[in-house]
Amino acid sequence: MKTYIVGGAVRDRLLGRPVADRDHVVVGATPDDMVALGFQPVGKDFPVFLHPDTHEEYALARTERKSGRGYKGFTVYASPEVTLEDDLRRRDLTINAMAEDERGALIDPYGGRRDLDARVFRHVSAAFAEDPLRILRVARFAARFSGFTVAPETLVLMRQMVDDGEVDALVPERVWQELARGLMEAQPSRMVAVLRECGALARLFPEIERLFGVPQPPEHHPEIDTGVHTLRVVDWAAGQGASLAVRFAALTHDLGKGVTPPELWPKHVGHEAKGVELVRALAARIRVPVECRELAVAVAREHGLVHRALELRPGTLVKLLERVDAFRRPARFEDFLAACECDFRGRPGYEDKPFPALDHLRQALRAAQAVDAGAVAKRVEPARIREAVFQARAEAVAAVHGTH
Numbered sequence: 121m122k123t124y125i126v127g128g129a130v131r132d133r134l135l136g137r138p139v140a141d142r143d144h145v146v147v148g149a150t151p152d153d154m155v156a157l158g159f160q161p162v163g164k165d166f167p168v169f170l171h172p173d174t175h176e177e178y179a180l181a182r183t184e185r186k187s188g189r190g191y192k193g194f195t196v197y198a199s200p201e202v203t204l205e206d207d208l209r210r211r212d213l214t215i216n217a218m219a220e221d222e223r224g225a226l227i228d229p230y231g232g233r234r235d236l237d238a239r240v241f242r243h244v245s246a247a248f249a250e251d252p253l254r255i256l257r258v259a260r261f262a263a264r265f266s267g268f269t270v271a272p273e274t275l276v277l278m279r280q281m282v283d284d285g286e287v288d289a290l291v292p293e294r295v296w297q298e299l300a301r302g303l304m305e306a307q308p309s310r311m312v313a314v315l316r317e318c319g320a321l322a323r324l325f326p327e328i329e330r331l332f333g334v335p336q337p338p339e340h341h342p343e344i345d346t347g348v349h350t351l352r353v354v355d356w357a358a359g360q361g362a363s364l365a366v367r368f369a370a371l372t373h374d375l376g377k378g379v380t381p382p383e384l385w386p387k388h389v390g391h392e393a394k395g396v397e398l399v400r401a402l403a404a405r406i407r408v409p410v411e412c413r414e415l416a417v418a419v420a421r422e423h424g425l426v427h428r429a430l431e432l433r434p435g436t437l438v439k440l441l442e443r444v445d446a447f448r449r450p451a452r453f454e455d456f457l458a459a460c461e462c463d464f465r466g467r468p469g470y471e472d473k474p475f476p477a478l479d480h481l482r483q484a485l486r487a488a489q490a491v492d493a494g495a496v497a498k499r500v501e502p503a504r505i506r507e508a509v510f511q512a513r514a515e516a517v518a519a520v521h522g523t524h
Contacts, residue, residue: 127216128143128216129143135236143177146179151169154169159171159178204227212257215232242273256295275318287323288323296408303364303371308354308357324406331347331375332345333345333347336377336386362462366459366462370419372402372416375394375399375402375420399417403417419456426457427477437481441453444456446485457478484521487517497509
């Protein structure tokens with residue numbers, strides 16, 4: 121019985137990156153052997169155990185055979201006869217198919233160190249094509265590791281998998297899980313770029329694919345292309361350390377521009393309202409969590425008004441604050457403003473420009489919040505309470521900002 125550290129821990133150590141979790145492979149053991157040593161079995165689909173002291177994961181060396189469509193369509197075989205090389209061969213990329221023995225010596229049968237030095241994502245074997253989730257994983261790694269490229273032969277294989285319909289077998293929850301993880305990496309635009317290059321973006325996220333090649337008014341968008349703008353916006357969100365909800369809103373804020381008829385280009389009148397339904401449809405299709413969906417819908421619907429905030433009448437400002445639920449959820453309102461700022465900053469030359477709309481809206485909220493709604497309610501008939509509170513808030517905003 122021998123144990124090895126495998127996968128990401130080996131890769132990250134060689135890259136000089138922090139190692140968060142260590143996974144282990146055990147060669148030459150049975151499940152009974154592991155239990156006898158005090159390991160706790162936790163694996164459902166294959167034999168995985170938790171170390172009795174460190175609680176790190178130890179998996180028995182295994183091979184996999186394709187038995188159906190999708191990422192779950194595998195039959196797993198684990199026995200003492202399975203070698204370390206057999207186990208590593210089933211992994212996705214060569215940089216993830218390295219191991220260290222108990223003395224710290226590197227075991228690298230498939231050239232992972234070479235590809236790590238060359239900054240290349242290369243599949244280990246043709247078995248890569250059996251798991252469509254690996255397309256999303258490669259895209260996510262591209263978002264994490266700047267400077268890496270996908271090997272040409274791996275990209276060809278990924279395109280073939282898309283053409284064969286393998287990505288269509290992915291369950292929505294796993295698609296969202298990988299998208300969310302990619303959005304939280306350092307450069308999410310690279311995830312989108314890889315998915316687009318292999319054709320998976322059009323199959324999994326057609327609403328985003330449609331943005332590329334759609335022009336915007338150059339006086340407002342020097343980058344012109346809506347898809348390019350979207351990538352800049354989501355990367356700006358990542359650079360600010362934004363939450364997942366803000367990053368998803370940044371990714372989806374302009375979906376409505378993808379359905380503007382070409383004869384109306386480069387203008388996109390009403391794209392905000394069109395984008396709302398597209399965001400909702402995408403969120404429903406891949407099971408996006410409620411907090412991410414709600415923020416993305418609010419940003420898609422209102423970001424145009426935010427950019428024009430200084431031109432809005434006090435009553436219009438109060439209605440905007442009500443629609444985004446700023447009075448009840450001020451922290452979520454800050455996320456809303458953060459996503460709108462990402463939209464503003466995601467244009468060449470706008471990175472350091474003043475954006476007074478944000479403070480304008482914050483001041484409006486503070487002024488409206490200062491209104492004593494209970495006192496207002498006591499002065500009017502019950503049927504007029506809502507109208508009277510709104511009017512009082514609008515007057516408070518006007519007192520701070522003027523009537524415009």
